[in-house]
Each structure stands twice: as C-alpha cells, then as structure tokens.
Amino acid sequence: MSVQSVDRALEILSLFSTTSPRLGITEISRAMGLPKPTVHGLVRTLTSHGFLAQDLESKKYSLGLKIHEMGTILAGSLRINQVGGGPAQMLTRSTGLATRLGIWDQQSVLVTLLLFPDTVNVLYHHIGPRIQAYCSSLGKAILAYLPRQEVEDYLGKYPLSAITTTTITNREDLLKDLESTRARGYALDREECISGMSCIGAPIFNYAGAPVGSISISGPPDQVLGDRTAALARELLLTAQHISSFMGWRPGEAAKAALV
Amino acid sequence: MSVQSVDRALEILSLFSTTSPRLGITEISRAMGLPKPTVHGLVRTLTSHGFLAQDLESKKYSLGLKIHEMGTILAGSLRINQVGGGPAQMLTRSTGLATRLGIWDQQSVLVTLLLFPDTVNVLYHHIGPRIQAYCSSLGKAILAYLPRQEVEDYLGKYPLSAITTTTITNREDLLKDLESTRARGYALDREECISGMSCIGAPIFNYAGAPVGSISISGPPDQVLGDRTAALARELLLTAQHISSFMGWRPGEAAKAALV
DNA sequence: AAACCGTGTTCGGTATTGCCAAACTCCATA
DNA sequence: TATGGAGTTTGGCAATACCGAACACGGTTT
Structure with missing residues (x-):
C-alpha cells in the first residue's frame, strides 16, 4: 500500500522526457486523468521543493534543478x-x-x-x-x-x-x-x-x-x-x-x- | 498551500547527499522528526517508483536510478x-x-x-x-x-x-x-x-x-x-x-x- | 469593442486518505 | 536465553487531499 498523493506527484515527474521537456497543467491533467486543481496542488508542491520549475512567460513547467543536483549526487555514488x-x-x-x-x-x-x-x-x-x-x-x-x-x-x-x-x-x-x-x-x-x-x-x-x-x-x-x-x-x-x-x-x- | 505528504516525501529525498548516500528508516525518522511508520510508508512509495532503492542486505536506502535518468534528461535540456x-x-x-x-x-x-x-x-x-x-x-x-x-x-x-x-x-x-x-x-x-x-x-x-x-x-x-x-x-x-x-x-x- | 475559448488558479465542503500508536518480526549482541 | 534496536504491519481516527465550481487572464474571433 502506497501513499496516493506521493504516487501522483512522482508520476507527474515521470511525464517529463527528452521529447516533452515542458508541460502545462492541462497537459498533465489530461495525461493523468485528474482534475486540474488536483494537478495544480501537486505541481505547486513539487515546484516549491525545486523538483519542477515554472517558466513565467509560457506558464509551462519543466524539471527543476533539484533533479540535476540529486542526479549528480547519485552518479557519484x-x-x-x-x-x-x-x-x-x-x-x-x-x-x-x-x-x-x-x-x-x-x-x-x-x-x-x-x-x-x-x-x-x-x-x-x-x-x-x-x-x-x-x-x-x-x-x-x-x-x-x-x-x-x-x-x-x-x-x-x-x-x-x-x-x-x-x-x-x-x-x-x-x-x-x-x-x-x-x-x-x-x-x-x-x-x-x-x-x-x-x-x-x-x-x-x-x-x-x-x-x-x-x-x-x-x-x-x-x-x-x-x-x-x-x-x-x-x-x-x-x-x-x-x-x-x-x-x-x-x-x-x-x-x-x-x-x- | 502545499500537499503535506508530498512535502515530506521530497524532504526525504533531499536528505541523501554525497556524505550520506545511504540512510535507514530510523535515521530518516530522526532527521524528519516523524514516527517510523510514517516514514516507512513514504519511503515505500518512493521506492516503488524507483526514486529510492533498498539494499536488501543492509536494509538501507539510497537514491534510485530514476533520479539518474531524470537528471540526465534535465542536463540535456x-x-x-x-x-x-x-x-x-x-x-x-x-x-x-x-x-x-x-x-x-x-x-x-x-x-x-x-x-x-x-x-x-x-x-x-x-x-x-x-x-x-x-x-x-x-x-x-x-x-x-x-x-x-x-x-x-x-x-x-x-x-x-x-x-x-x-x-x-x-x-x-x-x-x-x-x-x-x-x-x-x-x-x-x-x-x-x-x-x-x-x-x-x-x-x-x-x-x-x-x-x-x-x-x-x-x-x-x-x-x-x-x-x-x-x-x-x-x-x-x-x-x-x-x-x-x-x-x-x-x-x-x-x-x-x-x-x- | 465585445464575445468567446482555453489555460491556469483559487476557494471551500466533504469524505477519503494519511497518519501514527501499538504491536510484531527479525537479527545482532551480551 | 534474554535484551535491544531496527524495520515492518495493522487499523481507527481525524486531518488532509481532493475536486467541483467559480474566477482571472490572455489570445483569438467576430
């Protein structure tokens, strides 16, 4: 048994790829089959920790620098x-x-x-x-x-x-x-x-x-x-x-x- | 306002560093000030998505390969x-x-x-x-x-x-x-x-x-x-x-x- | 200029889910 | 054999997450 909201948050992170580096709330909502307010709350939490970053002009989100930081830590270990x-x-x-x-x-x-x-x-x-x-x-x-x-x-x-x-x-x-x-x-x-x-x-x-x-x-x-x-x-x-x-x-x- | 359980999960991930690449449930529990069952549920969820990995011998956890994968995706973008x-x-x-x-x-x-x-x-x-x-x-x-x-x-x-x-x-x-x-x-x-x-x-x-x-x-x-x-x-x-x-x-x- | 559409964001009531005390299992040590 | 500490499981309760409704904003169409 896992924690549903953490499941969802991690699945959001996993939507980003080399072919889709930038995604909006609606795109994520559609991909996950979840209402936009639900997605928005999860994305806001991920962003506040640096796991996602929002481009202020396009409003789109992309993976945050925290991911890079942790990836480097892992690569070294x-x-x-x-x-x-x-x-x-x-x-x-x-x-x-x-x-x-x-x-x-x-x-x-x-x-x-x-x-x-x-x-x-x-x-x-x-x-x-x-x-x-x-x-x-x-x-x-x-x-x-x-x-x-x-x-x-x-x-x-x-x-x-x-x-x-x-x-x-x-x-x-x-x-x-x-x-x-x-x-x-x-x-x-x-x-x-x-x-x-x-x-x-x-x-x-x-x-x-x-x-x-x-x-x-x-x-x-x-x-x-x-x-x-x-x-x-x-x-x-x-x-x-x-x-x-x-x-x-x-x-x-x-x-x-x-x-x- | 953010999602508390996602906050906690991401904070767990942030505990891992080059000086502390491996952590157990009790160490995480102490660092977070949370009861062990709470930590265990969050860690199990992170592990199921590949964000953490458990060494079966020592029972310790470390950052999972999903982190590396996403870090590489980000570095390229x-x-x-x-x-x-x-x-x-x-x-x-x-x-x-x-x-x-x-x-x-x-x-x-x-x-x-x-x-x-x-x-x-x-x-x-x-x-x-x-x-x-x-x-x-x-x-x-x-x-x-x-x-x-x-x-x-x-x-x-x-x-x-x-x-x-x-x-x-x-x-x-x-x-x-x-x-x-x-x-x-x-x-x-x-x-x-x-x-x-x-x-x-x-x-x-x-x-x-x-x-x-x-x-x-x-x-x-x-x-x-x-x-x-x-x-x-x-x-x-x-x-x-x-x-x-x-x-x-x-x-x-x-x-x-x-x-x- | 006004209306329309789509996206992103906020609000708040409800019930689902996460939380965690208690208990248990396992293993190393004395 | 007993003890202690770490990890894991269980289940009741209330705090939290969820999401429908509504709104804000900006671009497009009329």
Whole structure:
C-alpha cells in the first residue's frame, strides 16, 4: 500500500522526457486523468521543493534543478561509475572513441557515464539515458549473458521494432547474434540503434557472475568496424574485465552464468 | 498551500547527499522528526517508483536510478548546457584543463557540466554539484556582476567560513576581490575552495545582461596561476562571451548590470 | 469593442486518505 | 536465553487531499 498523493506527484515527474521537456497543467491533467486543481496542488508542491520549475512567460513547467543536483549526487555514488570511471577514461584516451558505462535496470540499459575524447563534439546524438537492449551493444552484451528464461521473458515483452535499416527485428536472428556475442565475448552494433554510429560492447559482471552492466565504445562505422575491430575489442574486453574484477567478479564464472 | 505528504516525501529525498548516500528508516525518522511508520510508508512509495532503492542486505536506502535518468534528461535540456557544451569542450581541448559550467541558483552555483581533458583523471575532487559562491571562481564571477543589494543579502545570510588556508573570510576583502574581478573581467580562485586546485572563472550573461551562470577552468596552481594566467583568461573570456551571446546577451550590458 | 475559448488558479465542503500508536518480526549482541 | 534496536504491519481516527465550481487572464474571433 502506497501513499496516493506521493504516487501522483512522482508520476507527474515521470511525464517529463527528452521529447516533452515542458508541460502545462492541462497537459498533465489530461495525461493523468485528474482534475486540474488536483494537478495544480501537486505541481505547486513539487515546484516549491525545486523538483519542477515554472517558466513565467509560457506558464509551462519543466524539471527543476533539484533533479540535476540529486542526479549528480547519485552518479557519484554508483559503484559502477566509481570503479569504472578511470578505466573508461583510459579507454577513451587510447581508442579516440566515445565510451559509455551502463547498468541493466528494468529490462533496459541506463547509461550512467558517458565520456568523449577531445576530438569528438559533445553535441552528441540524443541516445539514452535509457537504451533498448535488442538494438544496442550495451544491451546485447548483457542479454547474451542473462539466463535463458530472462531473455525469453524480455523477448515476450518487447517487440523488435526497426529503428534503422540494420536493426535486428527477427527473433531467431537476435538469438543467433547473442550466440555470436558469447562466442566473441563482445557485442556489435552495426548502426542498429543510430545511423552513422557503430559500437562494440562488453558485459560487466558482479561477484556472482551475473551481468549487471556493460561498457561500450562507439563512433563512425569506418573507425569501429573492419580492420580495427579486433584490436579495439581486445582493449574493451580487458577494460570490462578490469571493471568486473572491481565489482567482485572472478574469471570463469561468466561461462557458468550463460549455462543457467 | 502545499500537499503535506508530498512535502515530506521530497524532504526525504533531499536528505541523501554525497556524505550520506545511504540512510535507514530510523535515521530518516530522526532527521524528519516523524514516527517510523510514517516514514516507512513514504519511503515505500518512493521506492516503488524507483526514486529510492533498498539494499536488501543492509536494509538501507539510497537514491534510485530514476533520479539518474531524470537528471540526465534535465542536463540535456538545460539551455546553458545546450549552447555551452561545445564551446566548453573546445576550451578543455585548447587549455588542457578541466572546464565547468554552472548556473546561479538559490544563492549558490549548481555545476551543470563538467569536462575533463583526456590527461586528467575523472576521479576528481568531490566538488559540487552545488558550490558556495564566496570561495569559488564560478561563484565570484557571478557575485561580481550581481546588483549590490543581492550581494549584501548574500553576505548577510552566509558566513565566510574558512575552507582552506587561502579562503577569503573577511567581508571587505571579498568585496575588494569582487571589484578586482570586475576590473579584470574574470575571477580567480587561489585554492580557496580546494587545496591544490586553482581556477579562473568568467560570468555568463543573459539577454537582460544579468549574470545567470559562469564557466571556469581549473587545475593545479602552477598550471593556472602565473605566466599562463593572462592567456588562459583571454580564452576563457572569449568562450564566456560566446556562450553569453547564445543566451541572448549583447556586449555592453554587463557594465549596466554592475551599476544597478 | 465585445464575445468567446482555453489555460491556469483559487476557494471551500466533504469524505477519503494519511497518519501514527501499538504491536510484531527479525537479527545482532551480551 | 534474554535484551535491544531496527524495520515492518495493522487499523481507527481525524486531518488532509481532493475536486467541483467559480474566477482571472490572455489570445483569438467576430
């Protein structure tokens, strides 16, 4: 049993997204199916604590700076960021490609750290913070090492929609791709998520040998796929294992996890 | 008039900090002065929405990944990050020093973007997300251009506590330092906030000529202060003005703001 | 200029919900 | 085995949240 008014307030916060960063009282009221005075009271409370902010001209609301503040506090206390930040930065430096760390959460990947080399503009594609698993190397690197039951459950819930012309949309093809991922030890994203961007991803395991996150490097296809792939993958795998060991993982346990 | 239970829930979230990332029911109950069943109901609701997460072993709670997700969404929609991210990265590249963007909010500076050059380890000092204004270049760069009344108000509320041996703790000394900041156009932090770290900061103005944020470069004193300072400051000022112009600022208005 | 429409905001009565004392469970410690 | 402290559950009561009605405001249409 939860507190209804807190439920409602948090649901209001969850309405804001990268595609809808600004919302009015009426929009929120319609989305929630609640009368406007009800919404107004909740929004006023959220605003008074800095969780929402109202633009005085348009009267629209957006997420408040308190969210940013807390997000930064959290990012700094996530273990994967604490143990993975240094190795990820070294990877960025040595490969000249963007590096991402992600956590497996609610059957998707939440990007927790994003590092760009100096040579790449930070005005990056809007990817994340949550990424679908089936069409990203971060996601496929994790799916490949999840128990079969969890993969089946995932496939039962999420349609394999085409995002680009190379997105894998056939269930059997995806399972084959996951098999290839296990054989190689790393996942490949051949512009399956964003046109013009290819990635190599590797899983990060915890002390129990379960995949809890992943790390990827990404860039234009000509810099990631082809001749350089094997060398880049080697560096990536070493980094992933390095981070996994900080998470308590011991080599040999990944194979066990895959057989469950 | 606000919604009391939402007030309480948000206050619970605000208890978590970099120094207290994990809290139990009893700790929260004591901090809030509320009975444990009351706290438990609110915490359970926050947890069910992903705003808090409970560690099953220790029973302690910490901020949930939903916070990270929303923080990332917000960071991407902040105008200062949108218009300042590229210029800030170029500054990082050309100076080889860490760059920060910040917003003036609630009489302190909220760091909204932090960029490291490849040569600097991301395992950085825990600075921010909120920084006190009187002992940081980000803050002093803004204080210097605020209306005198707002500076007086700030000084009336916040004691100038010594953080390091070089922190400015005397009111008259700070006002003189702000005057020097205006004369130069940029602020200097001579290890006033963190020992071993010096910074140069410049204000970012909006269309009305008001300082809404700032940008800084930072590193070891020997790389920031001394011979290089003038050249670094020149680059920083150009970048700050560049970003300000994207925010709608027109040259000449800063002087007007300082005279209010 | 006046009327209309849609959004945001305020007010206050009602009943639903949140609150919290009491009690319980669990685990670590003496 | 007993004790103490933390976390969790239960249920009665009254405080609070809810929301219909009304209003304010600004842009658009007539």
